[in-house]
Amino acid sequence: MKVLFLIEELRKQLFTWWDCFGRHDLPWKYYSVDFITSNSKEALDGELDPYPIWIAEIMLQQTQVRVMLSYWERWMKAFPNKKVLAEARLDQVLLAWQGLGYYTRAHRLHAAAFKLKDSPWPRTLEGWMALPGIGRTTAGSILSSAFNYPFPILDGNVRRLLARLTAFDEPQVNMENYFWSLSNDLLDKERPRDFNQALMDFGALVCTPFNPTCQSCPFQKVCSAYSLGNVRRFPLKNKSKLFPVKVIGIAVILNQVGDVLIDQRLDKGLLAGMWEFPGGKQEEGELIEKTIEREVFEELAIHVEVKERLIELEHKYGQKQFRFIVHLCKWLSGDPKPLASQQVRWVSPNSLHEYPFPAANSKIIQALVEYLSLEIDHNPP
DNA sequence: CATACGTGGAC
DNA sequence: TGTCCAAGTAT
CATH class of the missing domain: 1.10.340.30 (Hypothetical protein; domain 2)
Incomplete structure (x- = not known):
């Protein structure tokens, strides 16, 4: 009552x-x-x-x-x-x-x-x-x-x-x-x-x-x-465990006509079906340039020359923490194959907005666009 | 049933 | 600055 x-x-x-x-x-x-x-x-x-x-x-x-x-x-x-x-x-x-x-x-x-x-x-x-x-x-x-x-x-x-x-x-x-x-x-x-x-x-x-x-x-x-x-x-919280920071080397690969290489992630798991710039985890004692070169060959079966650093950023997915180190790369040889993705594609930097990218990659795109516009300013046609 | 799954906001 | 948190679901 x-x-x-x-x-x-x-x-x-x-x-x-x-x-x-x-x-x-x-x-x-x-x-x-x-x-x-x-x-x-x-x-x-x-x-x-x-x-x-x-x-x-x-x-x-x-x-x-x-x-x-x-x-x-x-x-x-x-x-x-x-x-x-x-x-x-x-x-x-x-x-x-x-x-x-x-x-x-x-x-x-x-x-x-x-x-x-x-x-x-x-x-x-x-x-x-x-x-x-x-x-x-x-x-x-x-x-x-x-x-x-x-x-x-x-x-x-x-x-x-x-x-x-x-x-x-x-x-x-x-x-x-x-x-x-x-x-x-x-x-x-x-x-x-x-x-x-x-x-x-x-x-x-x-x-x-x-x-x-x-x-x-x-x-x-x-x-x-x-x-x-x-x-x-209240409410009572679960204690959450922390993950160590992982360093990821990322490649922004440009070919001779100025297109950039992107890949679409697998349709299961983290960021399923989203597009990204290729890259992977840095191994113990490995130079980041070597990481990028190795990952690109393992995932795409192509050779690149790793050039200067484009941007570096911290990103967290919930408890997981990453540091992305992004380098510009020059395509040297090989036809890219989707060995670790659904598909790969050479696209014009101007058309990147047509592809769904996760948040961290959006910052990379922004840095790339700024870099390319500077290039044009310094090297007028 | 504990864990994977993103990102931005609040302090 | 690091930590916690948000109109949860699927496995």
């Missing part, structure tokens, strides 16, 4: 906060034109187009709103509905995702669009979770957001909020199960769309990872973590 009252009270307080301070301007919540006009038989009263919501939910996985927002806007222009996305080339899809990270999300989005293109939108948890890239949280989020169906969510925001309210202090597996049932118990079954959004907004704006604003929090009196005086301790 007391618990029920507390839940009712919590919902009421949350909605009061949300009405004043929630994020009511997220564009995918107002982008229902396509759904209403072209699928009017599908759309029931008060429902939103699942497509823009689905795209947003995938982009939001481990990614903050302000980072993905511009990507979402460009995406909706390039691929306005699931049919266009399904028929787009993977290269174009990866290009639209370039810089967002976790590129398997783009592959899976493309594959899921193909499965969905000629069918009505799924309206069950199982239907959504059967699609690649969609787990329980994303499925629940789409179902509540688009159709106002009462499915709970457990994303980072909700997990953090619940962990602090309860000061939950047990191993991770128990925590997940408990929080899922708690999220379901709390869910307002009359207003699931608003409630889930309010929960996430609260986590993102008040119960934040750093500097939560407990002073103005309506749940301060019932928050166990706050009463323990250690809000930041």
